[in-house]
Amino acid sequence: MDKSALAQLCQQVEKVAQTAGAFLLQESGKVSQDQIEEKGLNSLVSYVDRTAEEMIVDGLQKLLPEASFLTEEETVDQSATAAARWIIDPLDGTTNFLFGLPCYSVSIALEQEGELVLGVVYEPNRKECFSAWHKGGAYLNGKAIQVRQNESLPKALLATGFPYYDYSRMENYLALFRHLAQNTTGIRRWGSAAIDLAFTACGRFDGFYEYSLNAWDVAAGIVLVREAGGMVTDFAGKEESLQNGEIVAGSSALHAKLLGAVQDHMLS
Numbered sequence: 001m002d003k004s005a006l007a008q009l010c011q012q013v014e015k016v017a018q019t020a021g022a023f024l025l026q027e028s029g030k031v032s033q034d035q036i037e038e039k040g041l042n043s044l045v046s047y048v049d050r051t052a053e054e055m056i057v058d059g060l061q062k063l064l065p066e067a068s069f070l071t072e073e074e075t076v077d078q079s080a081t082a083a084a085r086w087i088i089d090p091l092d093g094t095t096n097f098l099f100g101l102p103c104y105s106v107s108i109a110l111e112q113e114g115e116l117v118l119g120v121v122y123e124p125n126r127k128e129c130f131s132a133w134h135k136g137g138a139y140l141n142g143k144a145i146q147v148r149q150n151e152s153l154p155k156a157l158l159a160t161g162f163p164y165y166d167y168s169r170m171e172n173y174l175a176l177f178r179h180l181a182q183n184t185t186g187i188r189r190w191g192s193a194a195i196d197l198a199f200t201a202c203g204r205f206d207g208f209y210e211y212s213l214n215a216w217d218v219a220a221g222i223v224l225v226r227e228a229g230g231m232v233t234d235f236a237g238k239e240e241s242l243q244n245g246e247i248v249a250g251s252s253a254l255h256a257k258l259l260g261a262v263q264d265h266m267l268s
Helices: 003-027 047-063 094-098 170-183 193-201 215-227 252-266
Strands: 037-040 043-045 068-071 084-092 105-112 115-123 128-133 137-140 143-145 157-160 186-188 207-210 230-233 247-251
Touching (some): 003 105, 003 115, 047 068, 084 215, 105 193, 105 215, 115 193, 157 170, 193 247, 247 252
Parallel strands (some): 068 084, 157 207
Antiparallel strands (some): 037 043, 105 115, 128 137
16 A cells, blocks of 8 residues: 555544544443443453444444454454454543543554554544554644654653553562653653553653553554654564563654663663
């Protein structure tokens, strides 16, 4: 798919994400306690996640019928393989949503032949639609965005998250948190990795790091950061975040310094 076709497809995906986001807003505050399920330790889900995913899958199937899917809620067959694959989180920030915190998003990415080529993150509370496609740049509501050109870690505002169930590396991770808290402008924990990456892409955050993530949490955000001029790797400095759930993102200059701090604590 060439750049022009990707640009046109991205506009259509934005509409799919915005429709799902409108549904999330419509259902905000309406989910009762008995409608919440626990998929695993600290992993919550409701009819909202599943219905939003069904809406997204239906919309994307009309745009690219031949594509396969990787989705968080598994409302569609995950076993099919194709050259093109959609990677979807219908509600990134489910816990925020269920507790009435206005920070959650719809995340949709397209992978072709194993390469991420399109990403859309829609934050319905602020009606902010972040989008990007391969070699096409990154945008917020149609306006071009780029990562913040800050080379100083002490002047950086970072974002992070904490694992919900994999606590095997927490001692090192908390030591890293302490180091960065003492050696940066500050650290924020937003509760949606997709938003953390989108905010890094548009320069609100200088960088983002986390582990124990899923592909659907970060796929669209990875496209955003890269197309906004930034870098995204795992803790080893490789482009394998989708495979191992580790992520370090930021501008080219800051990425190296943030990665160095991460490696000092997490790979030692």
